[in-house]
Amino acid sequence: MTKKNEKLISKTTFLEFLNCPKNIWLKLHKSELLDKFELSEFEKHLLEQGNEVEKCAKNLFPNGTEVTSTGEEACKETANLMKLKTQYIFQATFIVDGFIARNDVLGYNSSNDSWDIYEIKGTNSLKDSESKERNHVDDLAFQTAVLKRANIKVGSSFLIHLNKEYIRSGELDIKALFTIENITETISEKLESVNQQMEATKEYLNRKEEPSIGCDCHFKGRSKHCATFQYSHPEIPPYSIHDIAQIGKSKKKLNFLVENKIYNLEDVPSDFELSDDQKNQLRAYLNKKSIINLDGIREEISSLSYPLYFFDYEAYAPAIPAFSGYHPYNFIPFQFSLHILKEPNDELEHVEFLHTKMSDPSEEVVELLEKYIDPKGTIIVWYRPFEESHINKKIAERLPEHKDIIARINNQIYDLRDVFTKQHFVHPDFKGKTSIKKVLPVLTPEHQYKDLVINEGGQASEEWWKMVSGSVGAKEQEEIAKNLKIYCGLDTYAMYAIWKYLYKILIDR
Numbered sequence: 001m002t003k004k005n006e007k008l009i010s011k012t013t014f015l016e017f018l019n020c021p022k023n024i025w026l027k028l029h030k031s032e033l034l035d036k037f038e039l040s041e042f043e044k045h046l047l048e049q050g051n052e053v054e055k056c057a058k059n060l061f062p063n064g065t066e067v068t069s070t071g072e073e074a075c076k077e078t079a080n081l082m083k084l085k086t087q088y089i090f091q092a093t094f095i096v097d098g099f100i101a102r103n104d105v106l107g108y109n110s111s112n113d114s115w116d117i118y119e120i121k122g123t124n125s126l127k128d129s130e131s132k133e134r135n136h137v138d139d140l141a142f143q144t145a146v147l148k149r150a151n152i153k154v155g156s157s158f159l160i161h162l163n164k165e166y167i168r169s170g171e172l173d174i175k176a177l178f179t180i181e182n183i184t185e186t187i188s189e190k191l192e193s194v195n196q197q198m199e200a201t202k203e204y205l206n207r208k209e210e211p212s213i214g215c216d217c218h219f220k221g222r223s224k225h226c227a228t229f230q231y232s233h234p235e236i237p238p239y240s241i242h243d244i245a246q247i248g249k250s251k252k253k254l255n256f257l258v259e260n261k262i263y264n265l266e267d268v269p270s271d272f273e274l275s276d277d278q279k280n281q282l283r284a285y286l287n288k289k290s291i292i293n294l295d296g297i298r299e300e301i302s303s304l305s306y307p308l309y310f311f312d313y314e315a316y317a318p319a320i321p322a323f324s325g326y327h328p329y330n331f332i333p334f335q336f337s338l339h340i341l342k343e344p345n346d347e348l349e350h351v352e353f354l355h356t357k358m359s360d361p362s363e364e365v366v367e368l369l370e371k372y373i374d375p376k377g378t379i380i381v382w383y384r385p386f387e388e389s390h391i392n393k394k395i396a397e398r399l400p401e402h403k404d405i406i407a408r409i410n411n412q413i414y415d416l417r418d419v420f421t422k423q424h425f426v427h428p429d430f431k432g433k434t435s436i437k438k439v440l441p442v443l444t445p446e447h448q449y450k451d452l453v454i455n456e457g458g459q460a461s462e463e464w465w466k467m468v469s470g471s472v473g474a475k476e477q478e479e480i481a482k483n484l485k486i487y488c489g490l491d492t493y494a495m496y497a498i499w500k501y502l503y504k505i506l507i508d509r
């Protein structure tokens with residue numbers, strides 16, 4: 001049983017503790033900081049995808065019984081189902097020693113009178129990344145530890161994840177869509193350390209006084225910082241050594257700076273070892289002046305052939321393949337914007353496409369690209385691998401009859417981001433970033449994303465899915481379509497505006 005006023009620790013809380021103890025303590029104890037923990041559109045999207053995967057994977061366990069209550073009532077419901085030796089229990093719940101575990105699937109193994117734990121993940125494999133693998137193992141180990149504390153005879157531990165090799169053909173093949181991995185041995189090896197970590201978590205999170213230590217995120221790059229980083233580290237400025245490009249991947253460099261309490265960019269030693277990109281970022285910031293390599297810009301811009309086609313896709317990547325020919329997480333190219341400049345001083349032309357049906361748009365996309373993009377010109381994109389590999393090459397796999405036109409289009413692609421990644425233009429206000437959303441407002445402040453209703457790709461894909469799935473009425477569908485066109489249109493106009501800025505630099509100098 002949980003002691004009065006003791007925080008009940010779930011697997012989510014436990015995993016958050018492993019990532020940053022101070023951050024989760026603040027989340028549980030400082031209500032005034034709760035706004036820091038609001039989920040981004042991307043995080044909401046991941047949660048929704050995870051829920052869809054879990055719902056789909058439950059079909060692997062016919063006649064499973066769901067525990068529908070919560071808290072202590074859920075524990076009683078679980079106990080009753082276990083007494084009946086119910087073959088599969090969804091959301092089996094256990095509360096013991098201040099911990100709560102809810103299993104995706106708990107399966108009765110009659111061969112040895114034990115209970116197997118199945119954890120469902122919306123990833124393509126156990127080893128999608130080192131951090132995800134560690135997260136999955138800690139997740140299952142936590143559940144196993146809780147069940148053992150509740151005197152449950154635990155059998156095997158299984159991780160269920162999507163099969164990245166699966167290609168949908170007609171109706172979903174649930175068994176082929178998922179892979180079930182037995183990771184019992186890995187969990188067994190992890191149990192002792194996880195039990196120790198659980199006790200440390202309980203002790204830390206039940207402290208009444210705010211801990212003075214526990215946030216070590218200053219040893220990580222900016223993208224890995226916790227939600228309350230600035231609260232826990234007020235001595236570190238908003239733009240700091242943590243924003244130096246790729247510093248999070250240079251553990252030795254970052255550790256040296258942090259251990260010596262060097263947080264301000266002005267305080268980085270002049271002889272400190274940095275890459276050329278990092279040196280340029282720092283030099284631009286310290287001098288408050290852009291670094292412009294005219295020869296480099298000229299070489300890039302002069303290589304472009306007219307007409308110029310400023311091009312961008314918007315795409316949705318569902319975990320569960322929606323249409324035939326798709327793998328899990330393949331992108332559905334539901335929209336594109338194309339701004340066309342035939343000669344430097346011509347009027348800009350605009351072509352746009354938005355698929356408004358619940359069907360695969362690939363065929364129509366290829367036909368429109370062939371119609372509007374001449375073989376002579378240059379297709380300008382921002383981050384070439386997305387259009388070229390994630391979208392076009394996948395279309396060619398699904399529609400091999402169009403592979404020649406796809407190959408021709410890919411050969412015409414030029415990545416305008418190269419001007420910035422190659423350090424031909426380094427502005428202090430880019431702050432080491434080269435995304436279009438960082439570059440555009442600096443070079444052409446009259447063009448902004450922040451005021452748009454839809455202002456980032458994850459939000460765009462979610463809104464499109466909402467529009468075509470029938471979850472909203474006709475009026476809202478029209479509103480979504482309008483805002484999607486505005487957003488995607490700005491992406492390609494932004495590339496034109498940045499190209500024009502660079503072109504003018506060359507003309508003026």
